[in-house]
Structures are given as C-alpha cells and as structure tokens.
Amino acid sequence: MPMYMRKLLFTILLICVHTALYAQTDNVLLSRILRQVQLFPQEKTYVFTDADSYQAGQRINLRVFLVNAVVHQTDSMSRYVYVELLNPERLVVKRVRLLRSNQDFVGYIDIPEGVAKGRYMLRSYTQNMLNLEGYESLKSIFIGGHGKLLPFKYDDTLSESFSKIDIYLNVKRLSNSVKVSISSGNNIVKNEYRLFVHCRSIPLYFGKISEGKDVILCRDSLSQGGIYSFQLLDGNLKTVVEKLFFLYPEKEHCAISAKWDASDTTDDGMLPCLITADGLREGETMDVSVRVEYAGMNDVKGRSNILSHLLFDMDVAGCPEEPASILSSKEAEGLAGGCNWKRYRMDDVIRGGCKKGRIGIEKTAVIRGRVETLIGHKPIKEGVVNLISPDKGFYAMAKTDAQGRFSFEGMDFPEGTQYVLNAFTKAGKSWVKLLLDEEDFPPYAGQFPSFEWTEHDTTRVDAMLDMPKDGVLMDEVHVFSHQPAYASRSDAYARTADFSFGLRDIESIGATCLHELLRRIPGVTVDLGKCYVRGGATVGGRRPAAVAIDGIFVNEDYDLDNIQMADVERVDVFKGGSTVIWGAIGGMGVISITTKKGDFKTDDVPLTNTKIFTTLGYQVPECFTPNQRIPVWLPSLRGRSFRLLLPSVCRSGYRLVIEGVTSEGRIVSYAGALEE
Incomplete structure (x- = not known):
C-alpha cells in the first residue's frame, strides 16, 4: 500500500475514534471517499528555480516537486513532468519534458535572446493533472527587472453553484476553535441538516447541526492545515451550502x-x-x-513559495498565484471565501458519484497512430508498422487492430531523438496512409496573477566583467522593439499576419512538428491532422484553415507532417480581417508556410507509408x-x-x-x- 494511502487511512481511523458520527452513514461516506482517492489519485507540482528574476538569454535552472494532492508526500505515480515558459501573451516560448530520476525532476529552460521585458510564467503539470480544468501550477518569473505579486480579488461565486435556499452557514474562527452555526433570513430552520467538514478530501467532522445549536471544533481536532470545506447537507446528502475557510497553515x-x-x-x-x-x-x-x-534590493515580500502554493493556489479552481504573505495574515480567510473548489468533487462523492480520471497516469512515453487506405480512409486491420530510431539503434514492430490503430510503449528517449515509421498491409503492400497521433499540449486560457514592478534595473549580475586595460566604460545602451513578442524578426512580411514565427523563433522554440508550433497560437486547434482557426464552423459544417506552402495552396487532406521542421523558415497565421489578401479561399483562416528554399513542391512528398519525425523526449540535465x-x-x-x-x-x-x-x-x- 502506498505511503500516502497509509497516512490517509490512519487519519480516517482517528476521526472514527474521536468524532461522534452516525455509524451507518459514516461507513458509507468513508468508503466512498476512499474509493474516490483510489480511482483518481491526484497530483500537485511546484517549481523551485535558481532565481525569481532573469534577463533575456539566461538559463532558468529548476527542480519540480511532484506530490500527492491530498497528503503532500512525494509519490511515484507519474514518470514525466512538463514545464512551459509562457510569455505575457500566454504563448508558449519553451517547453521541456522532465523524466523522473532518483525521485527528482531536475532540468532547465533557456530564455531566448531578445524576448521582451515582462512577467513570464512557468507552468508545470503531468498528464494526470490535465483531468482537472482550472488547477494550473504557475510560477511567476520576471525578465528585465524585479516585481512582486499582489493578492488576487476573487468573485464570490461558490454559493451560486448550489440551490438558492434561504439559509446561511456561518463559520467564525475563535482563539483555539472554530464555531459553525446556521441561520435563516426569514424563518426558523426546521429541517434536519448535517455538517460535513473536510480538508483536501480528508474528513474531519460529520454530525447533526441545527439553528441555535452551534458546532464547536477545537483546534486540536482539526489536524490538517490549508483550505477547509464546510458543507451543509440535507437528508439526501446533497450539499445545500458550502463555505471555504483557510485555517492553520502552520500545521503543515x-x-x-x-x-x-x-x-x-x-x-x-x-x-x-x-x-x-x-x-x-x-x-x-x-x-x-x-x-x-x-x-x-529585492526582498522576499511579494513572492510565492511552496507553502502558499500547495496549501492555497493548487486547491482553488482558477487561482493564478498568490504571494506567500497571505499565509501570515487574515487576508487568506477572506480570499478563500470567494473561491471555488472542484478538485476533490466531494459534493458528488458524498452521494456515491466516484469516477476515474479521463487521462491515465503517464508511466512511459508512447508513440501511437493509425493506418488507413489511401482511398476511402478505411482502417487497415492486422497491418504491419515498423519503428526505427537511427540515433539509438532501436527497432520495434507492431500490428494494427480492427480500427487500424497501433502503439509503441517504452519510447523513453532524450529530446531530439529521430524516428522513422513505415506501414504495410497484412500482405506487405505499401499503398497505405500512415497517420501519427501527435502529443497534445493544452493551451493556457487562465488568468495571470496581479503584480507590480519593484525595480527596473536590468544589469546582468552574472555577466559582470573586469575592465580590460585601456578599456572604455560606455553608458548603458537600451534597444527598443515595437514588434510583438510572438512576431517574426526575420522580415517585414509578418506585420500583415496575426501571428508569425520566424526562423529565429522556430529554432528557439524547438517544436518537433508544424502542428505543435500551431497549437501555441490562441484560437488555433489541431484535430485529426487538420488545423482550425476559431473553430472553423460554417453553415455547411466545420472547415479547416487553408494551407499555403511557399504561396501555393495545397489540398485539404495534405499532411503537414510531410514537411520537416528543419526545412521551415517562417510560419504565418492569418485570421479575421487579415485573410482578405488571400481572397475567398482564406475565409476560414490561412496558414502560410515558407520553406528555406522557397520552391517546395507538394508532388515531391506524396502521401506514403513512411514518416520521419521527432518527439518531445526527456531533457538531459546539465551541470550548474x-x-x-x-x-x-x-x-x-x-x-x-x-x-x-x-x-x-x-x-x-x-x-x-x-x-x-x-x-x-x-x-x-x-x-x-x-x-x-
């Protein structure tokens, strides 16, 4: 039994001994909570960096802590952690994949030269964490100066998700206890209710509550620290009112x-x-x-830390990032009151609604895809797929199932590893279409925390050099660019596009394929190898964006994987009014790809049974x-x-x-x- 499960069971056993509960109801409740924890083990990440402020061109050294979301112990579930550097426009500047090594996730991200000054974010997650929406793990990074975080202002939307019954749940913190009471705005509360209290799904109290009979919970009985959920349940164990309260962080x-x-x-x-x-x-x-x-001059005020991150940020839906100062003040109690808590689904679990996560825990890297006929796009059953890695001298073979799908597990190789896939029918014929499932990295649509600059001195402390003999000390030179951070810096053509990636951008990002590059653009989605701008919805159905290679439009079924990233010089995306320069064909948006030679012929790369590609392999750590x-x-x-x-x-x-x-x-x- 995992360590975190032993701790959780021990905690629940103490609760059963020291709390007066209804035996039958309590047994059902505890069994449901335990079942949910087993079905859906949740995780949190926290990024510890070698600094909080950097300059363009510097390296961010980092270590990611991966812990169980309930008890904050380092677990051994997910094998990979992803870390992304987001710019102020929420675009992914860099993405790395870290492999667990000796229970650690250690790596680095190189900040590209020439990026604009601003507050950037490090977003970290596992595949398992993508089962929950709105629980991003964010870490602020300041480039070009120093800044501090400001407390975020939450809207009190929690109570709106429950029935608008005229009853109030009052929670008040006393010196060594917490008092809970209920009241009604117009009439005396006559119905029988139960009070359920939990912290990170660990139950701490369950019992009857009525108007005029307050529930006093002493400090010693509340063994956890962090955000507490006080839920008022009716006779059917349905939540009537819920209040969140931030209590006793010092216990953790x-x-x-x-x-x-x-x-x-x-x-x-x-x-x-x-x-x-x-x-x-x-x-x-x-x-x-x-x-x-x-x-x-940069003090620790206004920073976040691992304590505020695990106890507050990662337990609140849509919480961007809070400064650590909230832990030492009563401000956190007010902030929690307006937050929403969906992570542990206790409202559903109490009534027996346990479920697994949609995305499984990533134990190994997998390459997946499908094989279909060239005409009719029908799946090929029992086809043969060969996988070769010339870099690693690796070879494997797999057969397709009834849906034409195949998979190769155990593809745990470092970043930059090249693979070759080829597919054949059962009879050995090569006239098939090979489609590769690309890795899906969700765009970030959340909000960034509020901040303010505290220091604008951009002197690179790590770049201080001694004056050479006869040297001349020049005044600091400031270079300004009015080009957006996401725009190409290779030529002026990008100014007419909505989003552009020039050669320097493409090289610094390190995307493994065109689809991965396009996924970084807000409003652009990739589905079954086709790219859509803002959904691409029309009266006649969903239509993908038009694709032009060196100014020539290609067929809608053209596979962008035929173009190697090493041959691409620029990618421009046109959407909205900017598509008029392309005529009627650009109505659903245009993706323009410019190659380095400038005379790409689509006939030169027909749809075949072979693909050459690289995946986002794990990063190899380097010495500090x-x-x-x-x-x-x-x-x-x-x-x-x-x-x-x-x-x-x-x-x-x-x-x-x-x-x-x-x-x-x-x-x-x-x-x-x-x-x-």
Whole structure:
C-alpha cells in the first residue's frame, strides 16, 4: 500500500475514534471517499528555480516537486513532468519534458535572446493533472527587472453553484476553535441538516447541526492545515451550502534553521553551514532544494513559495498565484471565501458519484497512430508498422487492430531523438496512409496573477566583467522593439499576419512538428491532422484553415507532417480581417508556410507509408555553473540535516532559500540570511 494511502487511512481511523458520527452513514461516506482517492489519485507540482528574476538569454535552472494532492508526500505515480515558459501573451516560448530520476525532476529552460521585458510564467503539470480544468501550477518569473505579486480579488461565486435556499452557514474562527452555526433570513430552520467538514478530501467532522445549536471544533481536532470545506447537507446528502475557510497553515509547516559553523572553517576559505529541523519526527526525512542568491534590493515580500502554493493556489479552481504573505495574515480567510473548489468533487462523492480520471497516469512515453487506405480512409486491420530510431539503434514492430490503430510503449528517449515509421498491409503492400497521433499540449486560457514592478534595473549580475586595460566604460545602451513578442524578426512580411514565427523563433522554440508550433497560437486547434482557426464552423459544417506552402495552396487532406521542421523558415497565421489578401479561399483562416528554399513542391512528398519525425523526449540535465548572482544551487538534498560548504562571499549580502517537503508530507520553506 502506498505511503500516502497509509497516512490517509490512519487519519480516517482517528476521526472514527474521536468524532461522534452516525455509524451507518459514516461507513458509507468513508468508503466512498476512499474509493474516490483510489480511482483518481491526484497530483500537485511546484517549481523551485535558481532565481525569481532573469534577463533575456539566461538559463532558468529548476527542480519540480511532484506530490500527492491530498497528503503532500512525494509519490511515484507519474514518470514525466512538463514545464512551459509562457510569455505575457500566454504563448508558449519553451517547453521541456522532465523524466523522473532518483525521485527528482531536475532540468532547465533557456530564455531566448531578445524576448521582451515582462512577467513570464512557468507552468508545470503531468498528464494526470490535465483531468482537472482550472488547477494550473504557475510560477511567476520576471525578465528585465524585479516585481512582486499582489493578492488576487476573487468573485464570490461558490454559493451560486448550489440551490438558492434561504439559509446561511456561518463559520467564525475563535482563539483555539472554530464555531459553525446556521441561520435563516426569514424563518426558523426546521429541517434536519448535517455538517460535513473536510480538508483536501480528508474528513474531519460529520454530525447533526441545527439553528441555535452551534458546532464547536477545537483546534486540536482539526489536524490538517490549508483550505477547509464546510458543507451543509440535507437528508439526501446533497450539499445545500458550502463555505471555504483557510485555517492553520502552520500545521503543515516544518520549521528549519540555518547557521554558520564558524568553528570549522576549511583551509580554502569555505564556510560550513548547518541546516537542521528540530521538529522532525522519528523516521521523518527532508527532501529539499537549496539556493544562495544575491539579496540586493529585492526582498522576499511579494513572492510565492511552496507553502502558499500547495496549501492555497493548487486547491482553488482558477487561482493564478498568490504571494506567500497571505499565509501570515487574515487576508487568506477572506480570499478563500470567494473561491471555488472542484478538485476533490466531494459534493458528488458524498452521494456515491466516484469516477476515474479521463487521462491515465503517464508511466512511459508512447508513440501511437493509425493506418488507413489511401482511398476511402478505411482502417487497415492486422497491418504491419515498423519503428526505427537511427540515433539509438532501436527497432520495434507492431500490428494494427480492427480500427487500424497501433502503439509503441517504452519510447523513453532524450529530446531530439529521430524516428522513422513505415506501414504495410497484412500482405506487405505499401499503398497505405500512415497517420501519427501527435502529443497534445493544452493551451493556457487562465488568468495571470496581479503584480507590480519593484525595480527596473536590468544589469546582468552574472555577466559582470573586469575592465580590460585601456578599456572604455560606455553608458548603458537600451534597444527598443515595437514588434510583438510572438512576431517574426526575420522580415517585414509578418506585420500583415496575426501571428508569425520566424526562423529565429522556430529554432528557439524547438517544436518537433508544424502542428505543435500551431497549437501555441490562441484560437488555433489541431484535430485529426487538420488545423482550425476559431473553430472553423460554417453553415455547411466545420472547415479547416487553408494551407499555403511557399504561396501555393495545397489540398485539404495534405499532411503537414510531410514537411520537416528543419526545412521551415517562417510560419504565418492569418485570421479575421487579415485573410482578405488571400481572397475567398482564406475565409476560414490561412496558414502560410515558407520553406528555406522557397520552391517546395507538394508532388515531391506524396502521401506514403513512411514518416520521419521527432518527439518531445526527456531533457538531459546539465551541470550548474555558479555565478555572482547565484553562487550555490543544490536542487536535490535528502536527509534529516545537511552540512553545506558555502563560499565565504555568501556571509554578507546573500540570502539562503530552502524549499521542499518531508517524508510525512510537511512543507519546508525558509528564506533569510544565515544566522551566526
């Protein structure tokens, strides 16, 4: 049994012993909750980076913590984590795929040269997390300056999802307890109700409640910390009213201390630093990431951290990102009151509506597709598909099923790996059409958190150089561009398009195929190999966008996978009024592809049984290079305490930042100067 299940069962056992519940109803309720947790194990991610502010062209070193959503313990479910760098227009600038290695997800993202100044976002997720809409894992990154987050203003939409009965659920936090009561605006509440309280689907109270008889929940009985759901249920266990309340985040925090050990300085001037946690329980260990950063004028106010992220951001539907300051004030209680909570589906689970996630947990990389006839597009049964990787010397063979589908599992190879697929009929004939299922990366349609700039100094601390002899120190030179961040910087033709990717953009993005590149554009969708702009709906049905290669329109069935990304110089997308330059054929939008040679002939690449392609393989980690801005970056440390040797320069003007989780799911978060 997984560790998180053991902890959950132990918690529920304590509740059964210490809480007066109706035995029959409670047994049914607990069994439904346990069934839902088993059917749909949920995950959260948090990205720890080597800094919060960068300049164009720098590298973002990162480590992703993947934890179980209920108990915040590192789990062993998903094998891959995806991390994307989103620009202020919500377009994906970079995407990497990290493979679990020694229980860690460590990697990097290189910021392209020339990107515009602004607040960018790191979005991280697993395939399993895509089962839930509105629970994005976001991390703010400032490029070209320093900024701070501002608390987001939520609309009180939670109660609107329930029946508009004239009854109120009142939750009030006292010094060492929480008081819950119900009242009516006009009449005395006569019906019998039950109060159900849970935190991250772990039930903490279930019992009767009526007007005039308040329920007092003492602090010790509320064993969890974070967002609590107080649900008023009728006789059919249907939720009448629900209130969210943010309580006791300190219960989830594992406090640590960091001190210099001046008595044991090494001969080379390195200073030992001792990191300990006095509150660790027996057998409990820490799994943390550590960085030492130049403090300067940028303090930790207005940042988010792993504590605010796991306890608040990732449990609230549509929550962009909150500063960590909300945890130390009553502001969080007010914020939670206007939030919506759909993650754990407790309203349905209580009534027996347990269900699995639509997308399974990703245990390995898979290449899928289908084979069909050239005429009539009928599936080919028992066809033979060969997969070859010249880079890795790998070969595999699969047969198609009755629907003409095939799959190759265990394709765990690094990024840039090239594959060759070819397909034949059962009789060995090559006149078939081979279609490849492309990896689906959902666009981000959510909202970015509010922020404000705190410092506009764009000096690259890590690029400071000594003045050469007879050198001349020039004033800082500012270069401004009025071209949108998403536009091509290769020529002026892109100005007439709505979205453009020039050669430099294509190379920096590293898309594996044209469809992946087009999916990054808002309003463009790819379905069964065809591209649609804003849905492409007409009176006669759905129509794909027109595709032009080097100015020549191709047939609607033309497969864009026939064009290798290495041959593409520019991609322009026209939608709306900009399509008039293409005439009537551009009514549903136009995708214009310009090749490097400029004389691409569609007849040169007919629809055949062979495809050459690359997938988004896993990223191979690279060593970190210390610099003046970040002299120390240690993404993975495990144990009960740590003794680090730090450069002597860190003793003044630098800050130590430590974040992670313990083996029992408590959260480690520390930021400050080292103590003497």
